[in-house]
Amino acid sequence: MVTEEFARQIRRDVVEMAHRSGISHIGSALSAADIIAVLYNEVMRICPDDPMNSLRDRFILSKGHASMALYAALAGKGYFPREELYRQGENGGMLSGHVAHGVPGTELSTGSLGMGLSVGAGMATAIKRDGGRQRVFVVLGDGECAEGAVWEAALFSGHNCLSNLTAVVDHNKLQANDECENVISWKNMAELWRSCGWHVLEVNGHSIPALREALSFRHGVKPVCVVAHTVKGKGVSFMEGQKVWHHLSPQGEDYANAVAELEAGNI
Numbered sequence: 001m002v003t004e005e006f007a008r009q010i011r012r013d014v015v016e017m018a019h020r021s022g023i024s025h026i027g028s029a030l031s032a033a034d035i036i037a038v039l040y041n042e043v044m045r046i047c048p049d050d051p052m053n054s055l056r057d058r059f060i061l062s063k064g065h066a067s068m069a070l071y072a073a074l075a076g077k078g079y080f081p082r083e084e085l086y087r088q089g090e091n092g093g094m095l096s097g098h099v100a101h102g103v104p105g106t107e108l109s110t111g112s113l114g115m116g117l118s119v120g121a122g123m124a125t126a127i128k129r130d131g132g133r134q135r136v137f138v139v140l141g142d143g144e145c146a147e148g149a150v151w152e153a154a155l156f157s158g159h160n161c162l163s164n165l166t167a168v169v170d171h172n173k174l175q176a177n178d179e180c181e182n183v184i185s186w187k188n189m190a191e192l193w194r195s196c197g198w199h200v201l202e203v204n205g206h207s208i209p210a211l212r213e214a215l216s217f218r219h220g221v222k223p224v225c226v227v228a229h230t231v232k233g234k235g236v237s238f239m240e241g242q243k244v245w246h247h248l249s250p251q252g253e254d255y256a257n258a259v260a261e262l263e264a265g266n267i
């Protein structure tokens with residue numbers, strides 16, 4: 001499946017999951033869908049039949065509330081049956097609202113923001129010391145970057161030349177119910193990472209070719225930060241950039257319209 005189609009499938013699954021479960025964070029999941037699609041369909045070395053194979057690349061969705069996008073990608077790649085997606089949040093179901101490490105293919109429970117990069121840096125350090133070639137990818141939200149622990153991990157990673165570590169900032173300029181600009185203003189996200197010793201690439205976070213090039217890049221010395229400029233709710237026109245879709249799940253006409261847009265394939 002080409003990555004554009006894989007991303008569309010992820011979005012379609014995300015809408016279905018949010019509709020059925022009533023669990024939301026749909027805007028966050030749609031924002032990160034292309035990033036996750038490129039990583040799982042093209043860039044990462046994955047082992048769906050042997051999820052903990054030591055040669056796998058590691059992926060941490062530090063913005064764990066966007067779990068639906070990750071779960072849809074994992075099911076799409078065969079880590080677990082697709083039917084599980086539609087039981088998210090049910091008693092006895094495997095999938096909870098935030099990423100849980102018991103799910104095949106996940107490395108770390110996340111949702112308590114600001115934790116993922118530190119763990120990713122630890123993984124990258126261990127791999128480097130073992131002489132391995134595996135890469136570690138961590139996706140963070142821009143609101144999440146206000147957590148102090150993110151910058152401790154960023155400084156540590158730059159100082160220790162963790163060239164096997166890539167952080168991706170899903171920079172959609174919104175956090176929960178407000179604009180980042182009104183909460184913690186990012187004067188220059190790229191420059192902050194650069195000053196911590198990272199090689200920084202800025203891309204359109206919904207361009208598959210741009211993401212492919214940036215996420216495939218591995219610097220010889222420095223960790224890489226991909227600042228991905230994104231739109232929260234991307235792919236469903238009436239959700240794009242709308243704060244309310246951080247928490248809502250689509251029902252009734254909203255659900256029907258979202259499905260129709262995604263199936264029309266106009267993005």
Ligand SMILES: [Mg+2]
Pocket residue numbers: 141142143170171172173174175176
């Ligand atoms: Mg955000």
